[in-house]
Amino acid sequence: MSMEQILVVKPPENSEPTPSAAKGMRADARRNREKLLEVAAAVFSERGIEGSLEDIARRAGVGIGTLYRHFPTREHLVEVVYRREVESLCAAAGELSLSHAPDVALEEWMQRFVGYIAAKRGMANSLRMLVNTNSELFAESSGMVSVALRNLVEAAANQNLIRRDIDSTDLLHALFTIYSIPDAPDWHERSRRLVKLLMDGLRWGAGAKRAP
Amino acid sequence: MSMEQILVVKPPENSEPTPSAAKGMRADARRNREKLLEVAAAVFSERGIEGSLEDIARRAGVGIGTLYRHFPTREHLVEVVYRREVESLCAAAGELSLSHAPDVALEEWMQRFVGYIAAKRGMANSLRMLVNTNSELFAESSGMVSVALRNLVEAAANQNLIRRDIDSTDLLHALFTIYSIPDAPDWHERSRRLVKLLMDGLRWGAGAKRAP
DNA sequence: CACTTAAACGGAGGGGCCTCCGCTTATCTT
DNA sequence: AAGATAAGCGGAGGCCCCTCCGTTTAAGTG
Numbered sequence: 459m460s461m462e463q464i465l466v467v468k469p470p471e472n473s474e475p476t477p478s479a480a481k482g483m484r485a486d487a488r489r490n491r492e493k494l495l496e497v498a499a500a501v502f503s504e505r506g507i508e509g510s511l512e513d514i515a516r517r518a519g520v521g522i523g524t525l526y527r528h529f530p531t532r533e534h535l536v537e538v539v540y541r542r543e544v545e546s547l548c549a550a551a552g553e554l555s556l557s558h559a560p561d562v563a564l565e566e567w568m569q570r571f572v573g574y575i576a577a578k579r580g581m582a583n584s585l586r587m588l589v590n591t592n593s594e595l596f597a598e599s600s601g602m603v604s605v606a607l608r609n610l611v612e613a614a615a616n617q618n619l620i621r622r623d624i625d626s627t628d629l630l631h632a633l634f635t636i637y638s639i640p641d642a643p644d645w646h647e648r649s650r651r652l653v654k655l656l657m658d659g660l661r662w663g664a665g666a667k668r669a670p
Numbered sequence: 671m672s673m674e675q676i677l678v679v680k681p682p683e684n685s686e687p688t689p690s691a692a693k694g695m696r697a698d699a700r701r702n703r704e705k706l707l708e709v710a711a712a713v714f715s716e717r718g719i720e721g722s723l724e725d726i727a728r729r730a731g732v733g734i735g736t737l738y739r740h741f742p743t744r745e746h747l748v749e750v751v752y753r754r755e756v757e758s759l760c761a762a763a764g765e766l767s768l769s770h771a772p773d774v775a776l777e778e779w780m781q782r783f784v785g786y787i788a789a790k791r792g793m794a795n796s797l798r799m800l801v802n803t804n805s806e807l808f809a810e811s812s813g814m815v816s817v818a819l820r821n822l823v824e825a826a827a828n829q830n831l832i833r834r835d836i837d838s839t840d841l842l843h844a845l846f847t848i849y850s851i852p853d854a855p856d857w858h859e860r861s862r863r864l865v866k867l868l869m870d871g872l873r874w875g876a877g878a879k880r881a882p
Numbered sequence: 883c884a885c886t887t888a889a890a891c892g893g894a895g896g897g898g899c900c901t902c903c904g905c906t907t908a909t910c911t912t
Numbered sequence: 913a914a915g916a917t918a919a920g921c922g923g924a925g926g927c928c929c930c931t932c933c934g935t936t937t938a939a940g941t942g
Contacts, residue, residue: 484938487890512928521892526930696919697909724898733922738900 491528493518498608499539503577507584536588542598547574551606561619564610565657571603572636572649579641604630620660632634632656701791701840703740705730711751715789718746719796748800749807756811759786763818776822777869783815784848784861816842832872844868 465614482493497518501509511532515525529535550570578585589596608626615622633656636649673701697704709730713721723744727737730758741747766775790797801808820838845868848861 486938488889510928515892522930523892523932527890532929549896565915625912698908699920702921723900724899735901735922736920739920744899777900797940 478615487528487551489522490518490524494520494525494535495539495542498535498580499543502536502539502581507581507588511535533588537592540585540588541595541599543574544602545611547571548602548606551610555610555613560610560614560617561657561661564620565653567606568633568653568656569650571607571633572653573646575634575637576646576649579637579645582637603649614660615651618664624660629656629660699740700702701731702730702736706732706737706747707751707754710747711755712792713749714748719793719800723747729867745800747806752797752800753807753811755786756814759783760814761816761822763822767825771831772822772826772829773869773873776826776832776872777865779818779822780845780865780868781862783819783845784865785858787849788848788858788861791857794849826872830876833875836872841868843873 469604498514501517505513506539511521511525514535515522518525525535530537547570551563551567553581554566557563558566589599604627607630611620611624611626611629614620633653636652639645639648639652642648686753706726710726713726713729717725724734727734736745741750761781763775763779765833766778769775769874770778801811816839819842823832823836823841825836826832827836845865848864851857851860851864854860
């Protein structure tokens with residue numbers, strides 16, 4: 459019913475000094491910026507990338523003017539939200555490593571990765587567009603993700619918890635494949651199972667066996 | 671400064687019976703539809719594909735509701751305008767054939783073709799998008815254009831006014847090339863000259879010579 | 883602490899999108 | 913020609929986008 463509006467971005471004018479979270483910001487400004495990002499993430503994920511900016515400002519308890527001062531265009535906002543989500547996903551890799559055995563950390567992280575992707579279904583087109591027209595953003599984020607995954611894989615392999623002949627790039631590719639599972643009510647379940655399957659494959663033939 | 675908004679089109683729901691210019695339309699309805707298309711063509715060409723629909727309705731002297739009844743979405747409107755322009759371009763081929771010598775008709779038509787393309791610069795991206803996501807539209811229009819060109823070429827070749835070893839597809843390709851001439855104030859001049867050059871090439875070695 | 887001041891705020895305002903529905907009017911009937 | 917009846921009209925209204933600018937306030941300064 460509603461058509462899809464896509465934003466092809468004169469890449470958010472990366473030339474101009476992005477009004478990013480510089481340090482010398484007034485306290486209220488930093489607070490508002492943070493709150494806006496938090497709310498924006500929520501709104502984008504529930505309404506899609508086209509969610510109302512006024513709604514975001516409203517829910518964040520700031521005026522619309524404030525939103526626009528911090529994020530001059532919708533694309534700026536989307537980009538920052540996206541970047542943060544990727545960053546936090548990658549940060550989770552490190553945290554999981556500290557609190558779990560390497561293979562468990564890997565599995566859990568893959569589940570989160572898939573969950574993240576799942577959340578982005580629906581705005582697939584919009585995001586693809588954003589990422590297509592902002593190659594820098596794409597390079598950075600996909601770089602971060604593959605580093606995170608590689609670290610997890612290596613840690614697990616070094617302890618012989620998974621086979622050692624695994625190229626983490628292939629694994630990433632396999633994870634992305636999930637994206638193309640056709641829509642269905644049980645999409646999430648299917649993808650969880652797929653990750654488990656992948657994980658079994660990884661554990662097979664590993665030197666050490668884990669307790670049952 | 672202003673970002674480009676692009677419409678990725680759930681191909682204008684070609685499934686539903688396009689409310690096209692059916693015959694059993696009330697006279698006023700047909701009048702309004704026609705006027706809207708005329709004005710829309712003007713507005714799109716001067717403001718780009720994102721020109722205001724309310725403006726179009728206003729200039730056409732109808733209510734905004736009327737515009738939306740005839741063209742449920744912007745994409746519908748754009749598509750119909752586009753289709754008509756292509757049709758009229760192709761129709762011009764036939765008319766030129768009747769009123770001019772075949773080689774002159776060919777040259778003149780190529781000039782118009784280039785002029786048409788020139789007019790669409792600036793909304794290149796938007797149009798590409800429209801056409802990319804609506805393969806049927808693309809197929810039809812590019813089909814029509816190549817048929818028109820082929821007819822002109824054959825007619826001229828049959829009278830030995832241009833060389834006979836010309837593939838009209840190549841010629842079309844050459845015409846499209848003009849599209850990639852970098853922007854410049856004299857864009858239009860350059861392209862005219864290019865068409866002339868092409869035409870000289872076509873005439874070279876033709877059997878019959880025209881009066882000087 | 884006052885006091886200053888530039889940074890930050892916020893919302894009114896002008897314009898656009900699209901829908902909905904009460905009012906017109908072209909066309910058909912008799 | 914008069915009446916009936918849908919087809920068609922159009923604009924008010926709700927929501928959104930984005931800018932502009934008068935007002936507030938955090939954070940230095942003496």
